[in-house]
Amino acid sequence: MALKKQIQELHKRREEVQMGGGEKAIEKQEAMGKMTARNRINALLDKDSFQEYDMFVLHEARDFDMAKKVLHGDGVVIGTGNISGQSVCIFAQDFTVAGGSLGLMHSRKITKIMDHSLKMKVPLIGINDSGGARIQEGVNSLAGYGEIFFRNTLSSGVIPQISVILGPCAGGAVYSPALTDFVFVVEHISKMFITGPEVIKTVLGEEISMEDLGGARVHSEITGSAHFFAENEHECFEQIKKLLSFLPANNDKKSVKCCAKPPQSTYKIGDIVPDDPAMPYDVRDVIRAIVDDSDFFEIQKNWAANMVIGFGRMNGETCGFVCNQPLVLAGVLDVDSSDKAARFIRYCDAFNIPIITLVDLPGYLPGVDQEHAGVIRHGAKILYAYSEATVPKLTVILRKAYGGGYIAMGSRHLRADFVFAWPTAEVAVMGPEGAANIIFRKEISEAENPEEMRQQKVKEYKEKFANPYVAASKGYIDSVIAPEETRNILLHAIEVSGEKSVSLPPKKHGIPPF
Amino acid sequence: MNHHKSVHIRDEKPELKKLIIQGTTYFTTYTRKFENRRTWLKPDVKRIVSFIPGTIRQVLVKAGDTVKAGDKLLVLEAMKMMNTIQAPVGGKIKSVLVREGDRLPRGSVMIEFE
Numbered sequence: 001m002a003l004k005k006q007i008q009e010l011h012k013r014r015e016e017v018q019m020g021g022g023e024k025a026i027e028k029q030e031a032m033g034k035m036t037a038r039n040r041i042n043a044l045l046d047k048d049s050f051q052e053y054d055m056f057v058l059h060e061a062r063d064f065d066m067a068k069k070v071l072h073g074d075g076v077v078i079g080t081g082n083i084s085g086q087s088v089c090i091f092a093q094d095f096t097v098a099g100g101s102l103g104l105m106h107s108r109k110i111t112k113i114m115d116h117s118l119k120m121k122v123p124l125i126g127i128n129d130s131g132g133a134r135i136q137e138g139v140n141s142l143a144g145y146g147e148i149f150f151r152n153t154l155s156s157g158v159i160p161q162i163s164v165i166l167g168p169c170a171g172g173a174v175y176s177p178a179l180t181d182f183v184f185v186v187e188h189i190s191k192m193f194i195t196g197p198e199v200i201k202t203v204l205g206e207e208i209s210m211e212d213l214g215g216a217r218v219h220s221e222i223t224g225s226a227h228f229f230a231e232n233e234h235e236c237f238e239q240i241k242k243l244l245s246f247l248p249a250n251n252d253k254k255s256v257k258c259c260a261k262p263p264q265s266t267y268k269i270g271d272i273v274p275d276d277p278a279m280p281y282d283v284r285d286v287i288r289a290i291v292d293d294s295d296f297f298e299i300q301k302n303w304a305a306n307m308v309i310g311f312g313r314m315n316g317e318t319c320g321f322v323c324n325q326p327l328v329l330a331g332v333l334d335v336d337s338s339d340k341a342a343r344f345i346r347y348c349d350a351f352n353i354p355i356i357t358l359v360d361l362p363g364y365l366p367g368v369d370q371e372h373a374g375v376i377r378h379g380a381k382i383l384y385a386y387s388e389a390t391v392p393k394l395t396v397i398l399r400k401a402y403g404g405g406y407i408a409m410g411s412r413h414l415r416a417d418f419v420f421a422w423p424t425a426e427v428a429v430m431g432p433e434g435a436a437n438i439i440f441r442k443e444i445s446e447a448e449n450p451e452e453m454r455q456q457k458v459k460e461y462k463e464k465f466a467n468p469y470v471a472a473s474k475g476y477i478d479s480v481i482a483p484e485e486t487r488n489i490l491l492h493a494i495e496v497s498g499e500k501s502v503s504l505p506p507k508k509h510g511i512p513p514f
Numbered sequence: 515m516n517h518h519k520s521v522h523i524r525d526e527k528p529e530l531k532k533l534i535i536q537g538t539t540y541f542t543t544y545t546r547k548f549e550n551r552r553t554w555l556k557p558d559v560k561r562i563v564s565f566i567p568g569t570i571r572q573v574l575v576k577a578g579d580t581v582k583a584g585d586k587l588l589v590l591e592a593m594k595m596m597n598t599i600q601a602p603v604g605g606k607i608k609s610v611l612v613r614e615g616d617r618l619p620r621g622s623v624m625i626e627f628e
Contacts, residue, residue: 203593204567205617222547278540280530305545329548330533330540336547362535368554402536434536 017055017072021096029096034166034189035233037077037092040127044237045081045090052079054109061103064136071098074105075130078113080122083244086256089117092127095167099131102173106134107144114151121250123160125240128177129167145172152179157350160247162240165190165226166233170214178225181347182243182299185216185226186236192219192226217302224303224336242297246311246318247351254352260316264294269483273360277400277426277466280326283308283358286398287321290314290356290487296321300340306330307337309344311353315491320348323358324409326399333405334365335378342381349389354494357410360399362431379408380513386414388510392497394490397421397468397477402430412476417500418493420486421468421477428470432462559602562625568592570616575625579607587625588612599624 018038020026026036035043041050059066059074075097080089091110093100110126117124133141155161156179163177164184169192177183177192185192193214200206200213212218219226228243230236248255267289272281288294291312298310306329310321322341324331348355364375386393386408394417395410406427410416421427429435437444440457447453464470471477481489530541572589575581582604590597608628612618 205569205619206567278538280540280542326540326542327528328543328545330535330542332533332535362538362540365548366535367551369551372554430536431538433538437537 014055020072020094021098025096032189033232034095034129036096037094037127037129040166040233040237041077041079041081041090041092043234044125044240045083045088046085050079050081050090052077054078054112057105057109059103059105059137061134061137061140063138066136069098071103073097074103074109075100076102076106076109078109080113080116083241086244086249087120087122088125088244089113089120089122090125090127093130093167095129095131098134100129100167101131101134102141102144103134103137104140104144107141107147110144111147111151114148114155117159118151118155121159121252123162123244123247123249124155124180125162125164126176126180127164127166128169128173129165130173131168132171132173142172145175148176149179152176156181157251159250160244160351162243164236164240165192165216166236167191168210170194170196174225182227183219183225184228184230184236184240185219186230186233187216189233190216190219190226220300221302224300224340226303227299229302243311246297246313246353251350251352255318257316259292259295259313261293263289263291263487267294269486273398273422273424273483275424277362277424277431280330282327283323283325283331283360283398286358287312287323290490291319291321292316299344304334304336304340306332306334307340309340314354314356314487314494317494318353319494320344320353320355321358322355322410324361324405326360329365331361332363332365333361333379333382333408334370335373335375338375338378338380338382338408342385345382345385345389349385349391352391354392354394354497355389355410356490357393357395357416359395359397359401359406359409361402361405361409362400363403363405377513379404382408383414384510384512386410386416388504388512390500390502390504392494392500393417394493394497395419396481396486396490397425397427399424399426400431401425401427403428415502417497418479419477420479420481420489421472422483422486423468423480425468425471425477425480426466427468427477428465432458432466435465436461560605560608560627561623562587562599562602562627564590564592564618564620564622564624566590566592566597567618567620568597570612570614570618570624571596573610573612573614575607575610577607577609581605581607590618590624603627 057074076093078091091113161180162182163180166189174192191210191214197208220229228239269289272285287296296310296312306325308323308325311318412419436457444450444454468477468480472480528543531544533540533542569591571591574586581601583601585601586598587601588599605627608626610625612624
């Protein structure tokens with residue numbers, strides 16, 4: 001009998017905690033289009049798979065009358081569960097409890113589940129919805145953030161770490177997401193910034209809304225701090241599930257093979273790329289003509305769109321795609337696109353995902369803003385990332401591959417395992433127009449009709465150098481292939497590279513141009 | 515998979531613009547960031563421009579004054595700091611365009627030299 005009573009007491013306590021900050025706070029949360037922390041977890045995880053821990057944790061703060069305040073679960077929910085049958089560790093900040101503010105015990109719960117995820121080598125998902133540091137807990141709150149950042153860093157490259165921004169995430173709090181692999185944002189709900197609109201107005205006199213300062217669109221299009229944009233929380237959870245399907249549980253493993261299927265017949269690879277190297281096309285159509293079921297999962301779709309990155313499967317195996325996008329800024333390399341590609345290459349390398357590079361670029365973006373923004377330093381990241389990567393590296397040159405851009409985009413010289421080129425490929429030090437202007441400057445300027453002479457010299461250069469055969473004659477390209485052969489040749493190359501093993505010189509770590 | 519709207523490249527037929535790279539004109543689209551990039555202007559030593567938004571706390575010179583390089587011209591409060599603005603070169607002040615208490619955005623001309 002006593003036991004029955006005690007069990008009733010347990011249920012009562014659980015129910016109390018599960019009400020978080022209470023009915024009113026929950027109503028307020030839902031009125032903002034936001035789900036509660038536990039509902040979010042249940043929506044994301046497989047049905048009935050969530051196990052919560054540290055439910056009865058309470059804060060120990062005493063200053064500022066905090067002793068009187070009961071904060072259920074100290075404003076965060078932690079636990080383990082499954083997504084599509086795969087184990088994950090998860091935490092979700094509960095905005096209904098003291099605005100999800102981070103105090104010492106709150107942070108200890110998060111670091112507990114982080115330690116668990118690193119030990120068990122399963123992905124970590126963090127749902128952020130917090131007003132920031134719990135001011136009443138002072139330096140303990142700062143310590144809490146620091147402990148989280150430290151663990152994010154140690155886990156980096158060992159387990160996939162995913163951050164979901166479903167509310168405010170301001171000040172120091174933004175650095176945990178920034179240290180993780182993928183950041184998901186939702187329109188009108190996510191807000192991320194270091195200093196908020198109030199401070200900016202007081203100090204600098206600039207007036208800006210939270211949305212314009214650090215809303216979902218800003219981070220998806222301008223800063224590149226977010227990787228996936230969704231219009232509501234449900235869409236966001238579907239994106240997370242899909243992303244995880246491409247990833248291994250940890251860096252000792254390869255992604256689980258699944259869903260092998262030929263590309264859809266609507267994507268005709270031979271009809272996508274125009275002959276004229278100056279005309280654009282959507283490189284994603286080429287990817288879709290290559291990958292299983294034409295299913296390409298794009299990352300950072302709206303930021304630095306001149307570079308396309310994302311995952312697709314090749315006969316069931318996850319591959320990372322790094323591709324110039326001629327449709328946007330002619331596919332040039334610049335500061336942002338270099339950062340975007342370099343980080344993704346390192347991601348693939350860390351998690352044993354082969355890299356397929358599709359090349360079609362005219363070079364680097366000219367401009368004072370680019371030079372002054374440090375395109376040298378940023379551009380160097382791509383060279384570093386490709387050179388360092390030891391996963392299978394397969395490159396297909398579709399059309400232009402000029403100058404430094406040719407070297408950077410997964411060239412043989414950075415140890416691509418296989419380099420293929422379509423017959424439309426132009427591997428040269430620069431485009432025919434630019435090259436002819438320099439090489440034949442004298443002939444052109446001294447000609448009776450300089451324009452006619454220029455055209456003739458451009459034509460000559462084109463015929464001689466604007467093709468894949470010069471590079472192929474030197475072994476820089478392994479095969480010149482027809483577009484229709486691309487998928488099968490890549491499948492073959494992936495198969496051959498399955499047991500690839502190379503090692504880098506022993507070192508503590510390199511010094512990448514961060 | 516939902517494909518959400520993208521401002522630039524989801525349009526059925528994007529409006530193509532020109533971009534010249536090493537002598538070749540490419541047809542492509544621009545990003546919002548590219549369209550909003552700042553054009554570079556050569557710094558003009560004869561114009562003293564606010565390097566940060568802030569409030570003018572002191573005006574220490576007037577039109578017609580002759581100053582030498584390093585002389586104090588203004589105090590601009592920004593980011594809770596009193597920034598003393600010094601003359602980058604010596605010369606005669608042509609005009610002072612600010613008064614004490616003025617709040618300035620970044621890049622405002624404050625003083626012109628002759």
